[in-house]
Amino acid sequence: MAEYLSPGVYIEEIDAGPRPIAGVSTSTAGMVGVTARGPSSGKPKLVTSFLEFQNTFGGFLPEPAATVRDTWANDPAEGGRWWLFPLAVKGFFDNGGQRLYVKRVVSARAVPSSGTLGRGLVSPVAADAARGARGLQLGHLIGFSGVGQQVQILRGDDQQAIHTARIASYDRTGRRIVLDTPLPAEVRTARGDYVQVGTRSTEAGLRFAAVSPGAWGDAARVRIQPVVSAALPVLPDPQEGALFVTRLLADADADSATVDVASVTGLDPDDLPGEVWAQIGDVRYPVQVGQPAAGTVRLTFPANTPHPAWQAGLGVRRVRRGNVATGPKLRIGGASRLYPGAVTQFDDGAALTVRRVAAIDADLVTFDGDVPGTCYETDRLHLVEAQVDTRYADATGAQVTESFGGLRLTGDADTGLPSVLAARSQLVRATALPGLSTDPAEFPVPAIGSWLALEGGDDAYPGLSVADFTGTDGGSGRRTGIVALEDIDEVSVCAVPAMWSGTVESALVTHCELLRDRFAVLDPQDGLDLEGIQAFRERFDTRYAALYYPWLVTRDPSVNRDVEVPPSGHLAGIYARVDVERGVHKAPANTVIRGIRAVDGIAQDVTKRHQDLLNPKGINALRFFPGFGQRVWGARTLSSDSSWKYINVRRLFLFLEESIDEGTQWVVFEPNDEALWALVRQTVTNFLTTVWRSGALAGTTADEAFFVACDRTTMTEDDLANGRLICVIGVAPVFPAEFVIFRIQQKTRETQTA
Structure with missing residues (x-):
C-alpha cells in the first residue's frame, strides 16, 4: 500500500478490470530432418520462405548411395526416405505455410570441412x-x-x-x-x-x-x-607551442626563397623554434620565421627548396611535430581505439614501419620501439x-x-x-x-x-541412425533431433517428413503428448496397399497425431523428374493455411493440395470404397475428384476415444489451453480471494466470448457455447490452504460435417379443391 506521510497531491495508477488473453498462433510448424548444410547445434532455426530455407540449409538433397538408400527405404519398421526432407519443406510453403522452425539432423559420425x-x-x-x-x-x-x-x-x-x-x-x-x-x-x-x-x-x-x-x-x-x-x-608535442593559421599577402613566384604572410596570433619568432613546418596548399615545407613588421611576417625556405607559384590569399598553417625527441611515446587522438598489443603502422612516404602498442595513458601511447622518424600533426597512425x-x-x-x-x-x-x-x-x-x-x-x-579451400567434410550418411532423429536432451539450446522442438514454444504442428520409423514417430507423438500444446502429422511408408496402410496404422493410438495416405507426386528440380514425396510437409502447410483463412476450428479437409503434379499428383488412387475401410480407422485419405482437383478428404486423429476423433476439435482445445495458460500467468501469487476469482472468471469469459463469435464454438448464445466457474463451488478450504485456485471451464466445440446426408422421398400430389 502506498504511504502518505506529508500533505500533497498523489497520482497513482491502478489496474481496473480483467486482463485480455491473446490467442496464440496455431500456424507455426516445426520439422526435423536432414539438410545439405545449416546449423546442427543450438535451437531450431526459423525460416519464412523456401528461399530462406535454401539460403540457410541448402537446396535439395541427392539420393544417397544405393547401399544407404536401400538400407533405409527397404526397412518397413525403422526406415524412411530422409533425403526427401527439402521437398517436404517446399510443400509446406507451397500450401500456405508461413513460419517453419527447422532442426537439422546430422550423423553422429559426420565431420566438418x-x-x-x-x-x-x-x-x-x-x-x-x-x-x-x-x-x-x-x-x-x-x-x-x-x-x-x-x-x-x-x-x-x-x-x-x-x-x-x-x-x-x-x-x-x-x-x-x-x-x-x-x-x-x-x-x-x-x-x-x-x-x-x-x-x-x-x-x-x-x-x-x-x-x-x-x-x-x-x-x-x-x-x-x-x-x-x-x-x-597524431597530436602535437606539448613543447611545440601554439598553432598559427594565416594567408599569403602577395603572389609568390615558383621556387622563390621567401613568402610574406599576415601576422596572426602564434606567429611570433620569439615563441617558436628556429625552424618550423608550414603547410602551404597541400604540401609541407620547413621555414624560418622572420620578425613581424607592420602586420607582415616573412617565411624563408631553405636554399634550393622547389615549390610552385602561389597566389595571394592562399592558406598557410603551421604543422607541429608530434615527437620533439626520439623515443617510443607519441600522443594520439582517439587513443581509446587502441589496446595493449594492437598492431599499428607508420608511413613516412618512403618506408612503412610496424609498431605494437605497449601501454596507453589517456592520449599518450607507448610503443614497443622508438617512433620511426619525426611525426607531424597531419600524420595518421593506422590501426591494423x-x-x-x-x-x-x-x-x-x-x-x-x-x-x-x-x-x-x-x-x-x-x-x-x-x-x-x-x-x-x-x-x-x-x-x-x-x-x-x-x-x-x-x-x-x-x-x-x-x-x-576447406576440405575433408563428411556427411557420414552410412552412420546415420534413428537415434539422430529422436535426439538427446542436453538442456536448452543444446538439444538435438525431435527433442530440440521443445525449445520453441510457438510450434503447434510438427513433423519428421518421410520417416516411417516406429521409433521416430513414437518419439514425435510422445513429444506432443508431453508438451500438450502441439499436434503431429505422421507419414506412412511409401507404396503401401490398403492392407499395408491399415497394418501400419495399428501401432498408434493418440489424440495428438494424424496419418495421411497415400504419398504425393511432385517435381524434384535438382534432377528434373517427378518423385514421390511424403504428405506431412504439404499437410502442415494446409493446416497453417486453413488456420489463417478460417481458424483453427475449421477442419483441415476438403482443401486442394498445392505443389504437386497437376495430373496424377497422388501416388495411388483411393476410391470411396477404399476410404470406407480407411476413414473409420482414422486414416485420412488424399483423393482426386474430377472437376474439383486433388484434395484432402479426411480430418480424423489416431485416437480410439471418439471424443477426440476430429483434428480440428483436438487442435481447438490445444489453442484454448495454450492461450489461457499464457494469458493468465499474472494470476500466480496474487491473493487467492473472491476478488481474484471474479477477475479470472471475467478474463476467461471475455476470451471465450471472442472465440465463440469467431464461429469456433457451438451455440446460439455465449451461455450455450461455454461456461466458466471459479468460486467456492470449485474450491475447498483445503485447496485454498494449499495455494490452489481452480477454475472449471466447459466449451462446446463445433464438429465438422463429415457426413452430409440428404434424405429424399416421394411426395404424393394432393388434389386442391376449390
Whole structure:
C-alpha cells in the first residue's frame, strides 16, 4: 500500500478490470530432418520462405548411395526416405505455410570441412594491369616495408609466377605500388592474381572449420587479410607551442626563397623554434620565421627548396611535430581505439614501419620501439586489424558471401576473430593455434594462393541412425533431433517428413503428448496397399497425431523428374493455411493440395470404397475428384476415444489451453480471494466470448457455447490452504460435417379443391 506521510497531491495508477488473453498462433510448424548444410547445434532455426530455407540449409538433397538408400527405404519398421526432407519443406510453403522452425539432423559420425593457414604476406591485385605496365593497384600495403622491397606477382589460377621486381615508389592511401621494371604479361583480378612478399611458412597459425558438419563445407572458401580499421591523428608535442593559421599577402613566384604572410596570433619568432613546418596548399615545407613588421611576417625556405607559384590569399598553417625527441611515446587522438598489443603502422612516404602498442595513458601511447622518424600533426597512425571474407556456392548455384572487418587476431574480446565468427558467420568458425602471429608480414595465409579451400567434410550418411532423429536432451539450446522442438514454444504442428520409423514417430507423438500444446502429422511408408496402410496404422493410438495416405507426386528440380514425396510437409502447410483463412476450428479437409503434379499428383488412387475401410480407422485419405482437383478428404486423429476423433476439435482445445495458460500467468501469487476469482472468471469469459463469435464454438448464445466457474463451488478450504485456485471451464466445440446426408422421398400430389 502506498504511504502518505506529508500533505500533497498523489497520482497513482491502478489496474481496473480483467486482463485480455491473446490467442496464440496455431500456424507455426516445426520439422526435423536432414539438410545439405545449416546449423546442427543450438535451437531450431526459423525460416519464412523456401528461399530462406535454401539460403540457410541448402537446396535439395541427392539420393544417397544405393547401399544407404536401400538400407533405409527397404526397412518397413525403422526406415524412411530422409533425403526427401527439402521437398517436404517446399510443400509446406507451397500450401500456405508461413513460419517453419527447422532442426537439422546430422550423423553422429559426420565431420566438418576444415583448413589450416600458415604465415606469410600476400596482397590481392585490385585492378587489371596490362603488359608493360609498372603500376599495380593492390588490396592493401599492410606489412610492406616500402621502397626497395622485392615482390613477386603470381597468377591466381595455377599459382605460376608472372614477374619479380622491386618497389620503386608507393602510395599507401591509394594502395598502389610502382615497380622498377615493367610487367612481362598482363595481370588480372578475375583470375585472382596476387602479390607475395618473401616466402610462406608452413607453421600453422589459424584453423578454419565449416560451421556445421557435412561435405557441403568443401565448397567453402576463406580469406583473411590485414586491414586498416582506424586512422588516428597524431597530436602535437606539448613543447611545440601554439598553432598559427594565416594567408599569403602577395603572389609568390615558383621556387622563390621567401613568402610574406599576415601576422596572426602564434606567429611570433620569439615563441617558436628556429625552424618550423608550414603547410602551404597541400604540401609541407620547413621555414624560418622572420620578425613581424607592420602586420607582415616573412617565411624563408631553405636554399634550393622547389615549390610552385602561389597566389595571394592562399592558406598557410603551421604543422607541429608530434615527437620533439626520439623515443617510443607519441600522443594520439582517439587513443581509446587502441589496446595493449594492437598492431599499428607508420608511413613516412618512403618506408612503412610496424609498431605494437605497449601501454596507453589517456592520449599518450607507448610503443614497443622508438617512433620511426619525426611525426607531424597531419600524420595518421593506422590501426591494423584483420578482415575475414568467406564465400560458398552449392551445386544449384546458390551463393553466400560474408565479410567481417576490424577483427583482433588474438585475445578473447568481443571483436576477436573467433568470437565474431562464432556470433555472426553462417559459414565458418576459427581457432587460433600456437603459431599465430599478429605481425602483418607474417599474417595467416594458405599454402598457395590467397583463398583457403576447406576440405575433408563428411556427411557420414552410412552412420546415420534413428537415434539422430529422436535426439538427446542436453538442456536448452543444446538439444538435438525431435527433442530440440521443445525449445520453441510457438510450434503447434510438427513433423519428421518421410520417416516411417516406429521409433521416430513414437518419439514425435510422445513429444506432443508431453508438451500438450502441439499436434503431429505422421507419414506412412511409401507404396503401401490398403492392407499395408491399415497394418501400419495399428501401432498408434493418440489424440495428438494424424496419418495421411497415400504419398504425393511432385517435381524434384535438382534432377528434373517427378518423385514421390511424403504428405506431412504439404499437410502442415494446409493446416497453417486453413488456420489463417478460417481458424483453427475449421477442419483441415476438403482443401486442394498445392505443389504437386497437376495430373496424377497422388501416388495411388483411393476410391470411396477404399476410404470406407480407411476413414473409420482414422486414416485420412488424399483423393482426386474430377472437376474439383486433388484434395484432402479426411480430418480424423489416431485416437480410439471418439471424443477426440476430429483434428480440428483436438487442435481447438490445444489453442484454448495454450492461450489461457499464457494469458493468465499474472494470476500466480496474487491473493487467492473472491476478488481474484471474479477477475479470472471475467478474463476467461471475455476470451471465450471472442472465440465463440469467431464461429469456433457451438451455440446460439455465449451461455450455450461455454461456461466458466471459479468460486467456492470449485474450491475447498483445503485447496485454498494449499495455494490452489481452480477454475472449471466447459466449451462446446463445433464438429465438422463429415457426413452430409440428404434424405429424399416421394411426395404424393394432393388434389386442391376449390
